[in-house]
Amino acid sequence: MRxxxxxxxxxxxxxxxxxxxxxxAAGNGAxxxxxxxxxxxxxxxxVGEPTGEPVEAAPGLAAVxxxxxxxxxxxxxxxxxxxxxxLQERGSALLGMVGARPLGAEELTExxxxxxxxxxRALRRAAAAPETDLVVVDLPPLHQAVAALALPAxxxxxxxxxxxxxxxxxxxxxxxxxQLAGVPMxxxxxxxxxxxxxxxxxxxxxxxxxxxxSLRVVxxxxxxxxxxxxxxxxxxxxxxxPVAAIVANRTVPQGSPDPWLAGLAAQQEKYAAQWAGAAEDxxxxxxxxxxxxxxxxxxxxxxxxxxxxxxxxxxxARARRAWAVEDRLADDGVLVWVxxxxxxxxxxxxxxxxxxxxxLAAGPYRRIVPLPxxxxxxTVSGAALADGVLRIRFTPDPGLWPxxx
Numbered sequence: 399m400r401x402x403x404x405x406x407x408x409x410x411x412x413x414x415x416x417x418x419x420x421x422x423a424a425g426n427g428a429x430x431x432x433x434x435x436x437x438x439x440x441x442x443x444x445v446g447e448p449t450g451e452p453v454e455a456a457p458g459l460a461a462v463x464x465x466x467x468x469x470x471x472x473x474x475x476x477x478x479x480x481x482x483x484x485l486q487e488r489g490s491a492l493l494g495m496v497g498a499r500p501l502g503a504e505e506l507t508e509x510x511x512x513x514x515x516x517x518x519r520a521l522r523r524a525a526a527a528p529e530t531d532l533v534v535v536d537l538p539p540l541h542q543a544v545a546a547l548a549l550p551a552x553x554x555x556x557x558x559x560x561x562x563x564x565x566x567x568x569x570x571x572x573x574x575x576x577q578l579a580g581v582p583m584x585x586x587x588x589x590x591x592x593x594x595x596x597x598x599x600x601x602x603x604x605x606x607x608x609x610x611x612s613l614r615v616v617x618x619x620x621x622x623x624x625x626x627x628x629x630x631x632x633x634x635x636x637x638x639x640p641v642a643a644i645v646a647n648r649t650v651p652q653g654s655p656d657p658w659l660a661g662l663a664a665q666q667e668k669y670a671a672q673w674a675g676a677a678e679d680x681x682x683x684x685x686x687x688x689x690x691x692x693x694x695x696x697x698x699x700x701x702x703x704x705x706x707x708x709x710x711x712x713x714x715a716r717a718r719r720a721w722a723v724e725d726r727l728a729d730d731g732v733l734v735w736v737x738x739x740x741x742x743x744x745x746x747x748x749x750x751x752x753x754x755x756x757x758l759a760a761g762p763y764r765r766i767v768p769l770p771x772x773x774x775x776x777t778v779s780g781a782a783l784a785d786g787v788l789r790i791r792f793t794p795d796p797g798l799w800p801x802x803x
Contacts, residue, residue: 399610401525401533404645405543406616407626411647415616415685416536417444418698419707423532424466425699426708431455433524434536435472435517441536445469446695456527459520465695468530472513472520514538514546518602525605540615540630544763548637550603554596555766561592607718612642619646619669627673628741633763635739638718641680645707646670648687676740676786683707723770733776733792740786747788751778756790775799 402419406412413436420432434441442448445465453468455461461470517537524533537543605611615630617623627644634641649670650663674682685701692698724734739747739760748759754774757766776792776799783789 399525399527399530399533401521401535401605401608401611403535403537403543403547403611403613404616405537405540405613405630406645406647407623407630408539410616410618410623412539412616413440413536414444414692414698414701415614415645415647415707416534417441418685418692418702420467420532420534421445421465421695421698422702423534423708428531428708429529430467431461431524431527431530431533432467432469432536433472433517433520433533434470435513435520435538436536441469441471444692444694444698455530456523456525459523459527470520470524472516514542515549518546518550518606519598522598522602522605525608540626541633541762544630544633544637544639547606547634547639548765550599550606554599554603557592557596557599561589606639609718613639614643614645615641616645616647617673618648619666619673621665621669624669624672628676629761631676632739632741632760636758636760636763636765638721640718644673644680644682646673646682646684649684650687723772727794731793732779733773733794735770735773735790735792737788737790738786739783739788742783742786742788744783747781747783749778749781749790 404412404416404419406415413434416434417432420430424430432441432445442464445467448462448464448469450463452460452462455468455470459470461468463469517535521533521535524530524535527533538546613634615627615634617627631641646666646669649666650659652663652667654660654663670682670684674680685707688697688701692701719738721738722736724736726732726734737758742760746759746761748757750757752766754769755766756769756778757764773792776794778790779793780791781788782791
């Protein structure tokens, strides 16, 4: 089972590329599931009309056969209503104590962010599809996709801080503690709900970070997409989400006698080359322009041709790399944490040490990461950015660092 995540700046054609990749893989004999959270359902016009009745592609995930692939669209509104109603039922005793009136499913409207969360949960279900070789996921636009892919780890951190599991051991003393403290203690159902959500989030996080999951970014080479692409790649690097390939979409042929087309082709070639140089070891896959918007499966197959969009059976994903710690104690008396941040500028970076964690900010993105054990016994003594790599220097704290005999 392989999972291919596809995103890109808004208007880059990521949905078209996702559909074309799915159809091309199915044409090569793979059993493909195409997953989307787009409420507009643009996939139907691209891969073709349904050719059969809905089937259960994975537990709790319905899909329809179309164009030789199974197409599943996430109904985030229905999932939001179902989860909130279930949460109300589990906390009915508490709601009754405060005189709250539960909300009915028919009056619930999904909140911002529900779409991405529902898509991630559907991705976890799709990863368990028993008879699927490849899952192609049409993610939201790049900036939203970075936030969505980082969401499981962030929420798990929040849960661990707000409702630490070790405090459940005191549940037998909760009535006594409530009297002593003078405030109500969290009910057991709250801890149980937190444990259930942590388990769900851990499963989603495991799928996102798995070695069989790869990520492709679609962008149209040119000045309009350049800034958005570079910012998005910076966010992915901060979250340690490796990019397997950049798809340069809607490229026009080289060598045209028409001056306008020749100039556009030269501009696209320039930006594609810049992207290849900026993203280390990330190939740039050109995808030609049809001269019009693709309008069905025939157009998609004509578009892909021999473009190499279909990932190979193995080796398609780039391994998630840990940030290295360089030992310079003998020479400089410091340890250096090496954080690759391609495209970062010094003015957009910020870092704050808080206990055993480091808050890193790069452009519009922020991430709190736990320090490696060796660095927890050190103090931050400086940082420098050069060639897209942030090097954070840590000096051992004499009071905490092991003394040599």
